[in-house]
Amino acid sequence: MRPRFSIALLSEDSSEPTWLGLRAILEKLLHRFEENGYTPRVEVVPVDPTVRPVLIANQWRSTKQKDEHKKRELWRYLARKIAEPGGFVIFHYDGDTTWARRAEAKTREQFDREIRNRVAQVLSGARRSPDEIAQMLGRIIECVPFYSIEAWTYQATAKAIALCREKHRGDDIPTFEAWSADRTKLDEVHKPKEKTCLGGEHNEMLGKSVAVWDVVQAGGSMMWFVWSLHACRDLEDALALPSSGP
Template sequence: MALTEDSGTGAYDTVRALAKEMLKLLVPGVQTHRVNFKPLEDDNARRAMHANLWKSTNPLDQPNRLLLIRSIITELLKPNGFVLYHLDGDRPWSEHESSENEREFKSRMLPPIEAGVRAYFQRQPHDAAVPGERMKRLRLLVPFYSIEAWLYQNTREARRLCEEEGCKQCPVKLAGWEEDRASLDEETKPKERLCFQDKHNAHLASSGFPARDVYDAGASFTRAVDGLLECDELTTALERTYAPPEPQSP
């Protein structure tokens, strides 16, 4: 299940495409077409995600927050269920430790989700480590400042889009980011830095996204990928999507 705080057209497709690129870095040779990505289908639960409304203390918003929590728990309890949850850090990368969104998610959302997972396994015989391993299946994808800091790393496509249908002034800025990819994570509100803003997000994520180069930059994309590696069950599941080549006879 791929979840995102963004509510715009193409938001789910954008996160799904980025997630596929991340999975390719985890397990070389992974067949992502055999991974069944899906969005959150419950409209009310989605309302709690959008703009991080799950942080609201308004009593009227609590039913939707609970629906979101239950949806995540349900997915984690499935034999092959994993949840990738995108929320923006809303800070430059150098200030990532002060991200309110990430801190609030961990303090307000993780405890009830974990309680639900543990309650399920308490009703049946299980290894004591199972609930903790299931919780590792919930992974946060947190770009800093926002998801555009990852998407604009596709400088080749961004340059083409600007030159063909935009202001034709953005390539200079894109060249600077291409030379120092980590600097994009230091941009405040990067969506406002390019003329087309978020108009082409899904395309940038799915058309030649330079995942290895972005990972090597050592910023928020790197941390997100390394976070996925903390879930051994995920890498094991991904390895099942392909058959390694037969060893050659001497």
């Protein structure tokens, strides 16, 4: 069966393994999100290569004039994607604070200013009503791990411990054991990628091994992301529809 809906997964991270790990986490969440279980009705795709550079290192937040053209390309791409009948966007950027200090994070304010407001301006050029624009903007879903994506990929603690033992002579096994015992701790680690021997090198393998619903039940930033998925009515409606024929 061919997918009926397409989710463009955008990430500030330049690493393809990290994108693949994030996609694996998203697909596991979508599996539970659908009432009747996962079906091929949804495909998760990378962003167009033409706009990929402006995502790296959060250039989309730049206020420099030299970056304006690249940002405009991104706004137009996002507007096209969410205007498609089956088009959605999940936009990953790191919270850049710990979960407990999330109220201090500037990233969400920057996202509203540099993405939502600008995409709304692009959509308004096609004489759409305010209600239509608001509904389309709801198809841009923020994915914000606190402090960073490793707060999620490192939740695959059993796999991480095995990697520490296999590749780093057991370094940091006690750290991952502590995170396994209390899954709320990782959201409170400042720059977790710098705290272990694994770095971001194994994010694809780790993402595929995360027991996502154990993490969601612990609360924190992954639960917040699940709430964001459910808050998108168009996505809920899309996933509830039966699959079409082949």
